[in-house]
Amino acid sequence: MANLTDLQKQVSEYDKKYGWDKDKASHIALHMSEELGEISRRILRFDGYKIEKFDKKELAEELTDLLYLTLKLANKFDIDLKGEWNSMWDRYEKKTSRK
Numbered sequence: 001m002a003n004l005t006d007l008q009k010q011v012s013e014y015d016k017k018y019g020w021d022k023d024k025a026s027h028i029a030l031h032m033s034e035e036l037g038e039i040s041r042r043i044l045r046f047d048g049y050k051i052e053k054f055d056k057k058e059l060a061e062e063l064t065d066l067l068y069l070t071l072k073l074a075n076k077f078d079i080d081l082k083g084e085w086n087s088m089w090d091r092y093e094k095k096t097s098r099k
């Protein structure tokens with residue numbers, strides 16, 4: 001099973017192969033907003049606010065698009081998401097255990 005480090009490496013290799021590692025950080029962030037909009041549209045369908053039929057597979061694909069861009073942006077800034085995830089999780093656990 002791939003971990004975050006593996007996924008970041010996979011994205012890095014893929015982006016370098018096609019020259020997409022040169023994408024500007026601001027463009028990546030804009031694409032992330034676009035993907036979040038696509039996710040929101042699926043959720044609005046799920047909640048019945050939009051009349052189009054909800055499709056779980058479409059939601060899964062949009063979430064994965066956003067994950068790809070998150071990994072890509074992290075690579076752009078040389079951020080180790082696995083390490084950050086572990087730090088964040090420790091903070092969450094401490095915060096939650098105080099309640």
Ligand SMILES: [Mg+2]
Nearest residue numbers: 035038062065
């Ligand atoms: Mg998408």
